[in-house]
Amino acid sequence: MSPVSSATDDENPLPLAGPHWDIWEVSIEGGGLERAPRGAAWVKFDGAGHASGNFGCHEFRAKADIKGDTVTVRDRETLPGPGGGKNCDARHLDYEKDVQRVLNGKLKITTNYSWVNLTDSRGSKLVLHKNRPVPLVGSEWTISKLDYSDEEWGIGDRAPGIGRVYFVLGEDGTFHGSFGCNDYRGKADVGPETIKFSQAEPITDKRCSKAVMDTEEEVRKRFDQTVGYKLGPDWLTASTYPYHNLAIGFVAGAKPKS
Structure with a gap:
């Protein structure tokens, strides 16, 4: 559901600049709305004539002039995302093409609370949802999915009753968290495109069901x-770096601190 209609909000009629916006849905030339794949795309307008974000597989920057109820996106430059887009499947690439098609030129802005529509002259539109970004380091990242090659599954699919699986990256080059049964600690060298995890060792000695402990080992x-990662406003994807067809990775999410 995308409750986007009017361009009125008493406190801030057009609050486009400032927050990160998830590109939640896209519609091409009046067609039906297509929901984004997870972690697909986002954009930020700085209010000073610039925009930046991610189309879904590749990052971008552009000039963006906000005047009244329109924003004009121009001089757009596409940049390689983490892994050069190699971690993207066909669904993400298709969504990216649609976003690129719409996020260009003069767009009409309509808003409703935390939702925004950007609509071009042909009736194509992007539906944006406000999302406050969370920092990579210091946030508690809950792992929701694991992946191997092109296969992806929920963290509890093969281990019903597993505990919460999460990790926190520290400023001191370490990480800590829980892998479903036991708590772990290790080293994490965070770079702009990669994280080098090492020395992951349990700091508790609990015994859980075989299914849970097997999944815990998959997480470990x-x-x-070393993983290549892709960071969105409140999501993180990571996979073996350099990427190959037997790569393993995970999908995680975090909530902004109140």
């Missing part, structure tokens, strides 16, 4: 390698 493997 992902924290014993």
Whole structure:
């Protein structure tokens, strides 16, 4: 559901500049709305004539002039995302093409609370949802999915009753968290495109069901390698770096601190 209609909000009629916006849905030339794949795309307008974000697989920057109820996006430059877009599947690439098609030229802005429509002259539109970004370091990242090659599954699909699986990256080059049964600690060298995880060791000695402990071991493997990561406003994807067809990774989410 995308409750986007009028251009009125008593406190801030057109609050486009400032927050990160998830590009939630896209519609091409009046067609039906297509929901974004997870972690697909986002944009930020700085209010000073610039925009930046991610189309879904590749990052971008552009000039963006906000005047009244329109924004004009021009001089757009596409940049390689983490892994050069190699971690993207066909669904993400297709969504990216649609976003690129709309996020260009003069766009009409309509708002409703935390939702915004950007609509071009042909009736194509992007539906944006306000999202306050969370920092990579210091946030508690809950792992929701694991992946291997082109297969992806929920963290509890193969281990019903598993505990919450999460990790926190520290400023001191370490990480800590829980892998579903036991708590872990290790090293994490965070770079602009990669995280080098190493020395992941349990700091508790609990015994859980075989399914839970098997899944815990699957998680542990992902924290014993260098991963290329992709960071959105409240999501993180990571996979073996350099990427190959037997790569393993995970999908995680975090909530902004209140």
